[in-house]
Amino acid sequence: MMDSVSMKLLAFVFLLLRCQRASLALAVDFQVEALVEMRTQLGDKRGVLSDWKDNQMSPCYWANVNCQDNKVTTIILSSSGLTGSLSPSIAKLTTLQQLILDNNNITGGIPPEFGNLSGLTILNLGRNNLNGSIPDSLGQLSKLQNLDLSHNYLTGNIPSSFSNLLSLSDINLAYNNIRGAIPQHLLQVAQYNYAGNHLNCGQNLSACERGSTLTGGSKNFKLNVVIGSIAGAVTFSVTVVLVLLWWQRMRYRPEIFIDVSGQNDHMLEFGQIKRFSWRELQIATSNFSEQNVLGKGGFGKVYKGVLPGPNSIKIAVKRLLNVDSRDGEMAFLREVELISIAVHKNILRLIGFCTTPTERLLVYPFMENLSVASRLRDIKLNEPALDWSTRMRIALGAACGLEYLHEHCNPKIIHRDVKAANVLLDGNFEAVVGDFGLAKMVDIGRNTVTTGVRGTMGHVAPEYIKTGRPSVKTDIFGYGVMLLEIVTGERAIAFHPDRIEEAGEILLTDQVKLWMEEGRLLDLVDRNLDAGRRDCPSRAVGGVAAG
Numbered sequence: 001m002m003d004s005v006s007m008k009l010l011a012f013v014f015l016l017l018r019c020q021r022a023s024l025a026l027a028v029d030f031q032v033e034a035l036v037e038m039r040t041q042l043g044d045k046r047g048v049l050s051d052w053k054d055n056q057m058s059p060c061y062w063a064n065v066n067c068q069d070n071k072v073t074t075i076i077l078s079s080s081g082l083t084g085s086l087s088p089s090i091a092k093l094t095t096l097q098q099l100i101l102d103n104n105n106i107t108g109g110i111p112p113e114f115g116n117l118s119g120l121t122i123l124n125l126g127r128n129n130l131n132g133s134i135p136d137s138l139g140q141l142s143k144l145q146n147l148d149l150s151h152n153y154l155t156g157n158i159p160s161s162f163s164n165l166l167s168l169s170d171i172n173l174a175y176n177n178i179r180g181a182i183p184q185h186l187l188q189v190a191q192y193n194y195a196g197n198h199l200n201c202g203q204n205l206s207a208c209e210r211g212s213t214l215t216g217g218s219k220n221f222k223l224n225v226v227i228g229s230i231a232g233a234v235t236f237s238v239t240v241v242l243v244l245l246w247w248q249r250m251r252y253r254p255e256i257f258i259d260v261s262g263q264n265d266h267m268l269e270f271g272q273i274k275r276f277s278w279r280e281l282q283i284a285t286s287n288f289s290e291q292n293v294l295g296k297g298g299f300g301k302v303y304k305g306v307l308p309g310p311n312s313i314k315i316a317v318k319r320l321l322n323v324d325s326r327d328g329e330m331a332f333l334r335e336v337e338l339i340s341i342a343v344h345k346n347i348l349r350l351i352g353f354c355t356t357p358t359e360r361l362l363v364y365p366f367m368e369n370l371s372v373a374s375r376l377r378d379i380k381l382n383e384p385a386l387d388w389s390t391r392m393r394i395a396l397g398a399a400c401g402l403e404y405l406h407e408h409c410n411p412k413i414i415h416r417d418v419k420a421a422n423v424l425l426d427g428n429f430e431a432v433v434g435d436f437g438l439a440k441m442v443d444i445g446r447n448t449v450t451t452g453v454r455g456t457m458g459h460v461a462p463e464y465i466k467t468g469r470p471s472v473k474t475d476i477f478g479y480g481v482m483l484l485e486i487v488t489g490e491r492a493i494a495f496h497p498d499r500i501e502e503a504g505e506i507l508l509t510d511q512v513k514l515w516m517e518e519g520r521l522l523d524l525v526d527r528n529l530d531a532g533r534r535d536c537p538s539r540a541v542g543g544v545a546a547g
Helices: 004-041 088-092 112-116 136-140 160-164 221-252 278-284 326-341 372-377 388-407 462-467 472-488 508-517 531-546
Strands: 042-044 065-068 071-076 082-084 098-100 122-124 129-133 146-148 153-157 170-172 177-181 191-193 198-200 293-297 300-306 314-320 352-355 360-365 412-414 423-425 431-433 440-442
Touching: 004 042, 004 071, 004 088, 088 112, 112 136, 136 160, 278 300, 278 314, 278 352, 278 360, 326 360, 372 423, 372 472, 388 412, 388 423, 388 431, 388 472, 412 472, 472 508
Parallel strands: 071 098, 098 122, 122 146, 129 153, 146 170, 153 177, 170 191, 177 198
Antiparallel strands: 042 082, 065 071, 293 300, 300 314, 314 360, 352 360, 412 440, 423 431
């Protein structure tokens, strides 16, 4: 049985989420409804829409959906094997900016309601099996920049209303059954392709396309050969110059790169996950420079890196310690195995790995906003603190990730080290649960697994310490402590001197209990929040205290 203070803490967490839900409910319920209706009319044999469920509060954590300020702005479902038809309910998503459904097997017509998507900038329905005429209403999309309806079975004329698409810079209607004249404005667009129809393009087929980067249409073979030859010669010359420059730079470079015995351990393979060479990661991290260290943990260090190439992709490289020990090797194998099983928007994705006889490294996407812990407590000069809305969005994202591990993985996964430092933040402050070095899998028929007590002080559930048996409740306790970190801005076991009332109160959970017992509700709320924005969390705490 939980004591009264513990019950109040649980109610506090519940009210915090209710506080967030109240502010979002009106804004997001219709979005969930619209997307579920869209899913209902589509055939999804691959299960790419499996997490689009009508019992969830927000669609912003679903796969293939992106949001800004809790409003759906992008749906990308290219090459997803979808069948069925397009639902008019998509038009309810009035904040939608990009709808990309190309290269599927969607049939039926284009709903006229799509003309109500006033913020749409990209509409790509190319390479499907759509039929019927192009709705006149699409001419109302005043912000539309990119339109691709190519490789379908569309009929009729190009709507005269398309003359109103003044923002259009790229249009592809190639390979349909469209007839008639092309509106003059559409021949002035920077890139267009109308080939493969029954349109009046004039004497020359080339008049039907100009500078098109979209799919479809015939190309001038000779021109391509000439361009390809020139490009090949230029590429070769540039490559030679770059190789010489690189050799010159490496020759006089002061850094020393130490080769690792054996370079690669080919005994370990992990399916389709990319294998990096030791040298690749050495170069990417500047020889694992201390200046590139993002963080340290019990199993090693994490380094920021940049993969060489035209895109300069940023990565995070976890270099594990004690790989020759059983614990070190198990941590490596566990993390690769679990992340291979768990694929979700709010779960850290593994890009690749590197193994040598003496090294074990894991490669992840670089998270632009680091971790929840760093954004709460390591705020740089002139850097704004996380506002209340963002904090609650982070809490919801982390909850979605944990719910996926607990309920949708087979076998279910217990993280065992849920804390603010292990919840990462991408460029849009979307929460991503990471660091699976302590995670455990649990058989479907069992709720717990016996193991040694692992975790971080201040985040470990008391019953786990007592029994040594982690369960889903272990993660929920850690998540609750993280919520307190999000609200208070404090560490789980350390405080600023002016916030400590008694020397014995060192755990955040104990400190919160003390403040609640004394009715000091505002002391619970992070002082970095604006005074006006501290109202919601303090009211939530007030409701708990009054109860």
